[in-house]
Amino acid sequence: MSKPDWVQDHINTIQQAGTTEGLHVFGSPIVLLSLRGAKTGQPRPTPLMRVEHNGSYAAVASKGGAPENPTWYANIKAHPEFPLQDGTVTKTYIAREVFGEERAQWWERAVKAYPPYAEYQEKTDRQIPVFVLDPK
Numbered sequence: 001m002s003k004p005d006w007v008q009d010h011i012n013t014i015q016q017a018g019t020t021e022g023l024h025v026f027g028s029p030i031v032l033l034s035l036r037g038a039k040t041g042q043p044r045p046t047p048l049m050r051v052e053h054n055g056s057y058a059a060v061a062s063k064g065g066a067p068e069n070p071t072w073y074a075n076i077k078a079h080p081e082f083p084l085q086d087g088t089v090t091k092t093y094i095a096r097e098v099f100g101e102e103r104a105q106w107w108e109r110a111v112k113a114y115p116p117y118a119e120y121q122e123k124t125d126r127q128i129p130v131f132v133l134d135p136k
Helices: 005-017 071-078 100-113 116-123
Strands: 028-036 043-049 056-060 081-086 090-096 132-136
Touching: 005 043, 028 071, 043 056, 043 071, 056 090, 056 100, 081 100, 100 116, 100 132
Parallel strands: none
Antiparallel strands: 028 043, 028 081, 056 132, 081 090, 090 132
């Protein structure tokens, strides 16, 4: 599946400039996850909203409140260890899907960082998955 033009433009800009600094989606800063395809193992660069707390990050599988998860959900489940770039710094992280109280804490942080997440949850019957990305 091809990415929307604006997503590919952000990926190209990050790769050319070597930083995520100054790039925003709907006014919010982003980070770049270097995921691999679940089936192919091919590189799948994925820009996401920046939700950081104490050196860990959240990856929110909102897909704008669509009824299904974004494509990257399967990729992160299949290959949970990957590089994340924030600004000019790239480190390896390990993702784990969170539930219960831990999910609630990270969801609150995510909505604070990007308020439309709350609207996205209202638009869908699925509970939007949240991953915590911890440094390796």
